[in-house]
Amino acid sequence: LATKVSDAVIRRLPRYFRQLCALDGEGVAKISSLELSRRMGITASQIRQDLSCFGGFGQQGYGYSVSFLRGRIEQILGIDRKYGVVIIGAGNIGQALAQYAQFSARGYEIAALFDVDEALVGNTFGGVEVLHIDSLESFLQHHPADIAVLAAPEGEALELAERLARAGIRAIWNFAPVDIVLEGVAVENAQLTDGLMALTYRLGELRRGGK
Amino acid sequence: LATKVSDAVIRRLPRYFRQLCALDGEGVAKISSLELSRRMGITASQIRQDLSCFGGFGQQGYGYSVSFLRGRIEQILGIDRKYGVVIIGAGNIGQALAQYAQFSARGYEIAALFDVDEALVGNTFGGVEVLHIDSLESFLQHHPADIAVLAAPEGEALELAERLARAGIRAIWNFAPVDIVLEGVAVENAQLTDGLMALTYRLGELRRGGK
DNA sequence: TAGATTGTTAATCGATTAACAATC
DNA sequence: TAGATTGTTAATCGATTAACAATC
Numbered sequence: 001l002a003t004k005v006s007d008a009v010i011r012r013l014p015r016y017f018r019q020l021c022a023l024d025g026e027g028v029a030k031i032s033s034l035e036l037s038r039r040m041g042i043t044a045s046q047i048r049q050d051l052s053c054f055g056g057f058g059q060q061g062y063g064y065s066v067s068f069l070r071g072r073i074e075q076i077l078g079i080d081r082k083y084g085v086v087i088i089g090a091g092n093i094g095q096a097l098a099q100y101a102q103f104s105a106r107g108y109e110i111a112a113l114f115d116v117d118e119a120l121v122g123n124t125f126g127g128v129e130v131l132h133i134d135s136l137e138s139f140l141q142h143h144p145a146d147i148a149v150l151a152a153p154e155g156e157a158l159e160l161a162e163r164l165a166r167a168g169i170r171a172i173w174n175f176a177p178v179d180i181v182l183e184g185v186a187v188e189n190a191q192l193t194d195g196l197m198a199l200t201y202r203l204g205e206l207r208r209g210g211k
Numbered sequence: 212l213a214t215k216v217s218d219a220v221i222r223r224l225p226r227y228f229r230q231l232c233a234l235d236g237e238g239v240a241k242i243s244s245l246e247l248s249r250r251m252g253i254t255a256s257q258i259r260q261d262l263s264c265f266g267g268f269g270q271q272g273y274g275y276s277v278s279f280l281r282g283r284i285e286q287i288l289g290i291d292r293k294y295g296v297v298i299i300g301a302g303n304i305g306q307a308l309a310q311y312a313q314f315s316a317r318g319y320e321i322a323a324l325f326d327v328d329e330a331l332v333g334n335t336f337g338g339v340e341v342l343h344i345d346s347l348e349s350f351l352q353h354h355p356a357d358i359a360v361l362a363a364p365e366g367e368a369l370e371l372a373e374r375l376a377r378a379g380i381r382a383i384w385n386f387a388p389v390d391i392v393l394e395g396v397a398v399e400n401a402q403l404t405d406g407l408m409a410l411t412y413r414l415g416e417l418r419r420g421g422k
Numbered sequence: 423t424a425g426a427t428t429g430t431t432a433a434t435c436g437a438t439t440a441a442c443a444a445t446c
Numbered sequence: 447t448a449g450a451t452t453g454t455t456a457a458t459c460g461a462t463t464a465a466c467a468a469t470c
Contacts, residue, residue, distance in 0.1 A: 008437065010412055014405035018388060032451060041392060044451095045439050052453055060452040061446040077408045078415040096307030102388075102404060146414065147407075171414040173407060177229055177313075181252060186413035190406050193313060194225035195399050196358075196384060197288045201221055202397035203357065203382040204289035219461065243427060255427095256463050263429055271428040272470040 005053050012050055013077055015040065020070035032063035082107040084144065086169075088160055089151035090115035090123070090130045093175050093192075097149055099126035111143050116156075133160075140167045147171045154178055161187075216264050223261055224288055226251065231281035243274035293318040295355065297380075299371055300362035301326035301334070301341045304386050308360055310337035322354050327367075344371075351378045358382045365389055372398075 019040055023031060037044040051057055051069075054076050058064040074080045085103075087094045090113040097103065098110055104126075113130040115121065120130045131139060148169045152160050157176030164172060164185075171186045177194070180187045230251055234242060248255040262268055262280075265287050269275040285291045296314075298305045301324040308314065309321055315337075324341040326332060331341045342350060359380045363371050368387030375383060375396075382397045388405070391398045 006437070010409050011405070013412065014402075014408040015390065017408065018390075018405075034451080040390070043439060045441095046437090048451090048453065049438075056453060058452050059446060060444070061450045063451065076412065078411040079408055083411065092307040092310045096303040097403075099303045100403075103407075106404070108407070147410065170417055171410050173410055179226065179229075179251070184417065186410055186417055188406050188410035188413070190401075190403065191225070192308075192311075192401065193317070194222070194229075195401050196314075196319070197225040197228065197290055198221050199358065199382050199384055199397055199399035200289040200294065201224065201287065202399070206381055206395065206397055217461070245427080254463060256465090257461090259427090259429065260462075267429060269428050270470060271468070272426045274427065 003053075009050050009053055012042070012046075013073055016047075016050070017070065017073045017077060017079075020066055020073065023066045024070055028066050030063045031066055033058070035063075079106065082109055083146040085110045085147045085149060086136075086140070086145045087113045087128075087149040087151060088133070088136075088164070089113075089149075089153070089175075090117070090120045090125070091151065091153075094149070094151040095125045097151065098128045108147070111145055112139060114139075136163065137167050140169070145169065147173060149173045149175065150180075151175045161185075214264075220261050220264055223253070223257075224284055227258075227261070228281065228284045228288060228290075231277055231284065234277045235281055239277050241274045242277055244269070246274075290317065293320055294357040296321045296358045296360060297347075297351070297356045298324045298339075298360040298362060299344070299347075299375070300324075300360075300364070300386075301328070301331045301336070302362065302364075305360070305362040306336045308362065309339045319358070322356055323350060325350075347374065348378050351380070356380065358384060360384045360386065361391075362386045372396075 019036065033044040033047045036047055040047075054072070057069050057072050085108050087098055087110060094113055094115070098113055104110065110126070110128045113125060113128055114133045114136050115130055116133045118132070121132045123130045148164045148171070150157055150161060150164070150172055154177055157174070157178045158180065161172055161174070161180045161182060165182050170184065172180065172182070172188070174180050174187055174189050175192065177191050179189070230247065244255040244258045247258055251258075259269075265283070268280050268283050296319050298309055298321060305324055305326070309324055315321065321337070321339050324336060324339055325344045325347050326341055327344050329343070332343045334341045359375045359382070361368055361372060361375070361383055365388055368385070368389045369391065372383055372385070372391045372393060376393050381395065383391065383393070383399070385391050385398055385400050386403065388402050390400070
């Protein structure tokens with residue numbers, strides 16, 4: 001229970017959460033690991049093994065209560081709370097994320113966008129104002145944020161990440177095509193181009209008839 | 212060499228590629244697996260093991276030629292070619308991707324955006340026109356595309372994915388929060404919310420002091 | 423040649439799957 | 447109670463790391 005949970009497990013948690021939300025929406029009250037395994041294309045063993053990292057959420061002979069399990073996974077993921085978010089870089093990606101309804105709906109409250117470009121400063125995207133990057137530190141002092149979205153160009157990303165860490169940010173969602181490693185900071189890479197490259201690789205594999 | 216390459220390896224290839232591009236830009240001509248391992252935080256053993264899936268690209272006693280290896284990984288990933296891309300869903304994400312310079316720069320040619328919303332049809336984002344989703348099949352017949360970006364809302368995503376597969380698309384880059392599995396189609400999930408949830412989990416872990 | 427570093431084989435480690443006793 | 451299904455322990459499988467002979 002107290003032992004370190006592997007990354008592989010953590011990455012399946014959001015998928016479990018999505019499935020349980022869908023089931024909840026369908027009015028399904030209980031589900032067995034076997035049924036869930038069929039829906040998700042994961043073995044029932046793995047589901048039970050994964051969940052047992054966090055405790056016993058089921059009932060032998062019955063299965064899992066959908067709404068109860070959904071609630072527990074919500075807690076485990078930490079998405080039952082609200083998070084203050086700042087977005088660094090008000091280009092295409094920054095703007096799109098600021099306007100992405102899914103986030104504000106889910107308790108991510110975007111406090112501000114930041115950019116170096118004076119032409120962008122003062123503009124508003126999805127109701128969020130663009131501030132100058134120079135005001136980052138003073139802003140964070142007055143409005144502490146939990147998460148920083150790093151949507152700056154490659155060249156500036158590393159330095160900005162270090163600035164964010166110094167300003168007290170402990171979670172960075174990184175969209176820049178640069179690997180960021182910072183002591184005591186959780187970094188989640190959302191490198192779009194990397195995913196796209198993996199896709200073209202597998203497309204090539206399909207075309208060559210491998211697999 | 213001919214054996215199936217594991218997903219773990221494929222996901223590291225874009226990182227190798229990025230590093231080698233950076234080294235190339237710095238004017239570095241050769242690198243050993245040991246030096247590269249230090250830069251990337253990966254063991255030298257793993258680098259050699261990974262690369263040997265595709266052939267012997269190095270020279271014993273010398274190391275790897277940066278530009279040669281960069282070129283080979285480019286080929287392996289299949290990013291030395293051009294790809295025709297259609298974007299399904301012209302909301303925030305679809306618009307942002309259409310305008311994302313990184314893609315057009317890298318040989319991804321976005322042919323069109325598609326949406327159901329009549330108000331969006333006819334608009335242009337990053338020089339790409341929004342067409343009505345009804346014209347998807349006829350458009351693809353006249354302008355065959357390699358990759359479809361699925362940036363549609365949750366409810367419609369699955370059906371649209373099936374439509375794309377029927378229209379001959381063999382690679383889907385999925386931004387919708389739905390797991391898509393289609394026979395003979397490479398699907399790369401770019402589910403933003405999943406990544407964000409993994410981040411909040413690890414932030415919580417940090418705060419609880421679990422490292 | 424001697425030194426360095428690869429490509430590859432073997433050893434270790436961790437994650438997934440299978441099996442089953444516990445129990446609702 | 448009998449049937450079902452969990453939580454967990456053991457077995458298998460795959461991926462990472464270590465070691466080293468091959469060789470530039």
